[in-house]
Amino acid sequence: MKKTVKVVAAIIENENEEILCALRSPEMSIPNTWEFPGGKVEDGEDLFTALEREITEEFTCTIKASEVFNENVHEYDTFIINLIALKANLIEGEPTLNEHSKVIWLKREDLQSLSWAPADIPAVEQLIKEV
Numbered sequence: 001m002k003k004t005v006k007v008v009a010a011i012i013e014n015e016n017e018e019i020l021c022a023l024r025s026p027e028m029s030i031p032n033t034w035e036f037p038g039g040k041v042e043d044g045e046d047l048f049t050a051l052e053r054e055i056t057e058e059f060t061c062t063i064k065a066s067e068v069f070n071e072n073v074h075e076y077d078t079f080i081i082n083l084i085a086l087k088a089n090l091i092e093g094e095p096t097l098n099e100h101s102k103v104i105w106l107k108r109e110d111l112q113s114l115s116w117a118p119a120d121i122p123a124v125e126q127l128i129k130e131v
């Protein structure tokens with residue numbers, strides 16, 4: 001049976017109404033795809049704490065997660081992901097690359113120009129519909 005992993009991802013919007021998008025590196029799983037940055041929730045950890053921890057680890061900046069925006073279950077070849085996208089605000093610092101290949105800020109209408117990790121498509125579609 002495939003394992004189900006619970007993953008939190010951050011929808012971070014800047015003052016220009018642009019959303020932070022991160023490119024997974026060739027060394028990461030699901031390489032060279034775009035994602036909302038985040039990672040796996042550890043046992044006993046709440047979603048908000050998990051996301052704030054992951055962003056500090058991966059980008060050396062501080063966010064505050066505010067609310068659940070989209071939740072989706074997607075089956076990959078080797079595992080099932082329960083992807084929970086949370087709205088979040090950048091509190092301190094700017095995203096610095098530690099593991100990812102690239103980050104960019106994109107307007108909602110331009111999000112579909114990227115090659116997203118398949119599990120992220122529902123969150124991308126909801127963002128485009130949002131305004």
Ligand SMILES: Nc1nc2c([nH]c(=O)n2[C@H]2C[C@H](O)[C@@H](COP(=O)(O)OP(=O)(O)OP(=O)(O)O)O2)c(=O)[nH]1
Nearest residue numbers: 007009029030035036037038039040081117119120
């Ligand atoms: N962070 C993140 N992961 C995503 C998204 N969409 C998606 O399919 N994934 C997948 C990629 C990975 O297989 C998994 C998350 O793992 P990760 O590598 O980002 O998390 P992690 O830091 O906790 O992982 P690890 O180092 O413990 O392996 O979920 C997304 O939008 N954000």
